[in-house]
Amino acid sequence: MDVIIIFFLIISSLITFLFIVLNSDPNSRQHLNLPPGPPKLPLIGNLHQLAGALPHRAFRNLAKNHGPIMHIQLAQISAIIISSPRLAKEVLKTHDLALASRPTSLASHILFYGNTNIAFTPYGDYWRQLRKICTLQLLGAKKVRSFAAIRQREFNSFMKFLGMLSDGEPINVHEKVTEMVNNVVCVSSFGDNCRQRKQLLEIIDRFGRELSGLYLADLFPDYEFLSVILGRKSKLLKLRKNFDEILDEILEERRRRGSYSDFPSDEREDGDLLEVLLRVKEEGGVGFAITDDNIKAIFADIFAAGTDTSSITIEWAMTEMIRNPTMMKKVQDEVREAFNGKTMITEKELQSLSYMQLVIKETLRLHPPVPLLLPRECREQCKIDGYDIHVKQKVMINAWACATDPEYWEDAESFKPERFEKTSVDFMGNDYEFIPFGAGRRMCPGVNFGLRSVEFFLAHMLYFYDWNLHDGLNPTDVDMTETEGVFAGKKDDLRLIPTFYPKAVDDAPFMNLNM
Numbered sequence: 001m002d003v004i005i006i007f008f009l010i011i012s013s014l015i016t017f018l019f020i021v022l023n024s025d026p027n028s029r030q031h032l033n034l035p036p037g038p039p040k041l042p043l044i045g046n047l048h049q050l051a052g053a054l055p056h057r058a059f060r061n062l063a064k065n066h067g068p069i070m071h072i073q074l075a076q077i078s079a080i081i082i083s084s085p086r087l088a089k090e091v092l093k094t095h096d097l098a099l100a101s102r103p104t105s106l107a108s109h110i111l112f113y114g115n116t117n118i119a120f121t122p123y124g125d126y127w128r129q130l131r132k133i134c135t136l137q138l139l140g141a142k143k144v145r146s147f148a149a150i151r152q153r154e155f156n157s158f159m160k161f162l163g164m165l166s167d168g169e170p171i172n173v174h175e176k177v178t179e180m181v182n183n184v185v186c187v188s189s190f191g192d193n194c195r196q197r198k199q200l201l202e203i204i205d206r207f208g209r210e211l212s213g214l215y216l217a218d219l220f221p222d223y224e225f226l227s228v229i230l231g232r233k234s235k236l237l238k239l240r241k242n243f244d245e246i247l248d249e250i251l252e253e254r255r256r257r258g259s260y261s262d263f264p265s266d267e268r269e270d271g272d273l274l275e276v277l278l279r280v281k282e283e284g285g286v287g288f289a290i291t292d293d294n295i296k297a298i299f300a301d302i303f304a305a306g307t308d309t310s311s312i313t314i315e316w317a318m319t320e321m322i323r324n325p326t327m328m329k330k331v332q333d334e335v336r337e338a339f340n341g342k343t344m345i346t347e348k349e350l351q352s353l354s355y356m357q358l359v360i361k362e363t364l365r366l367h368p369p370v371p372l373l374l375p376r377e378c379r380e381q382c383k384i385d386g387y388d389i390h391v392k393q394k395v396m397i398n399a400w401a402c403a404t405d406p407e408y409w410e411d412a413e414s415f416k417p418e419r420f421e422k423t424s425v426d427f428m429g430n431d432y433e434f435i436p437f438g439a440g441r442r443m444c445p446g447v448n449f450g451l452r453s454v455e456f457f458l459a460h461m462l463y464f465y466d467w468n469l470h471d472g473l474n475p476t477d478v479d480m481t482e483t484e485g486v487f488a489g490k491k492d493d494l495r496l497i498p499t500f501y502p503k504a505v506d507d508a509p510f511m512n513l514n515m
């Protein structure tokens with residue numbers, strides 16, 4: 001019996017030893033000077049310290065004890081977490097080029113056609129060319145402006161929906177705003193006649209969940225068999241196949257309708273994003289032959305990155321304002337005064353709504369939709385704050401921690417739009433205490449597209465309606481818990497009662513509800 005127990009003990013010690021060796025960070029074996037971090041358990045590393053908390057909040061708490069640069073081990077995933085504006089600047093500016101790549105994952109590899117989208121593609125010529133197409137042709141200011149009529153039409157449909165409600169009936173603001181924003185992205189991408197819109201948006205929603213979740217197989221990427229036996233790989237492949245079939249249909253229909261280049265050149269500016277990409281493909285000259293799969297990967301990106309981010313911002317802005325009725329009234333007074341008697345509201349006029357702009361900024365500060373940005377991967381060994389960052393090391397920036405750092409922000413946790421009146425701090429990637437769109441080479445190229453939707457829908461919702469809580473809820477009762485995952489939306493959908501502001505229709509001849 002003793003022999004069996006001794007044998008069992010030896011075998012289990014050997015297994016434990018093997019797990020520790022296999023899971024110990026290779027960097028520490030290479031005598032690199034790694035940043036400090038919380039103590040790690042064998043096999044799971046620091047996973048237990050994230051249990052039950054949202055990652056950006058858990059990381060900020062850990063950073064209070066372990067400093068603004070930390071080494072974290074999530075099972076086999078090793079990550080450096082940056083939590084201060086000073087060090088965010090080192091990563092995103094001083095060492096931007098060395099840290100300009102992205103780590104891969106099973107989900108991004110499968111869903112984005114071998115990471116040939118913009119967001120997950122490694123740094124290099126391919127990414128540079130895609131990024132150029134994206135900023136110059138797909139998401140530039142002129143192109144985004146040309147989608148103004150789509151935003152208007154979506155808002156008109158929203159008003160029609162509200163018009164059918166009975167008095168005092170609440171609406172799910174989350175669902176309706178998401179629908180408007182998604183439709184804008186869909187119509188801008190594939191035009192009016194996209195039959196597959198509903199299925200496509202459902203699939204993209206599942207993309208988001210697969211990319212955000214903490215899956216066992218993803219935490220042990222070296223053990224590829226786990227993704228097979230746990231069914232993760234087949235699930236992702238099936239999802240990609242669904243997306244693929246829809247995109248194939250859309251491409252096929254577009255080709256059947258006739259060549260996009262039949263359009264006279266003066267009408268091209270208004271073409272949808274698919275038309276732009278097909279033209280780029282046909283004209284060539286980007287240094288590589290664009291394939292249909294490349295086009296599909298870019299659309300996967302536009303949908304995954306461009307939908308939830310804007311609707312999350314609108315929902316949080318409405319949530320903060322409903323919690324502070326004086327603030328909401330101030331924005332409404334501003335909007336109603338500015339819209340009064342206008343035949344058309346231009347983009348420039350929306351931007352001149354100075355108090356609403358402050359509310360949007362403060363929303364993006366306290367509720368950045370992507371609180372940990374997208375992870376970076378090191379391409380060339382470098383030092384951050386004296387610590388070694390080796391090639392392939394994953395680096396994550398806690399943008400939310402930077403935006404709530406008490407060294408940079410007074411009363412950092414409170415929602416105070418007025419704080420931006422007295423400062424030139426902006427979100428365009430030069431002020432590292434406020435980087436909701438990231439900064440440096442991999443900064444979001446969709447800032448314009450995203451902000452135009454946020455400004456347009458917020459201003460119109462506040463102009464045409466008064467908003468109230470339902471079921472006698474008090475403003476202080478509104479739940480502020482965030483969702484888990486890449487995107488930090490509001491966990492509990494915001495539900496409000498809209499009350500039509502009749503004067504708005506007389507005052508707004510630009511509204512054409514039959515559009």
Ligand code: HEM
Binds near residue numbers: 305440
């Ligand atoms: C309020 C709206 C938005 C927010 C807050 C936002 C935020 C972000 C953030 C934080 C990143 C990562 C930046 C980094 O790693 O430094 C990013 C990347 C990206 N975003 Fe956005 N985004 C928004 C809207 C959009 C829209 C509307 C689109 C497209 C239609 C878009 C397309 C992209 C793409 C393609 C990337 C990857 C860039 C690259 O890796 O080179 N985003 N976004």
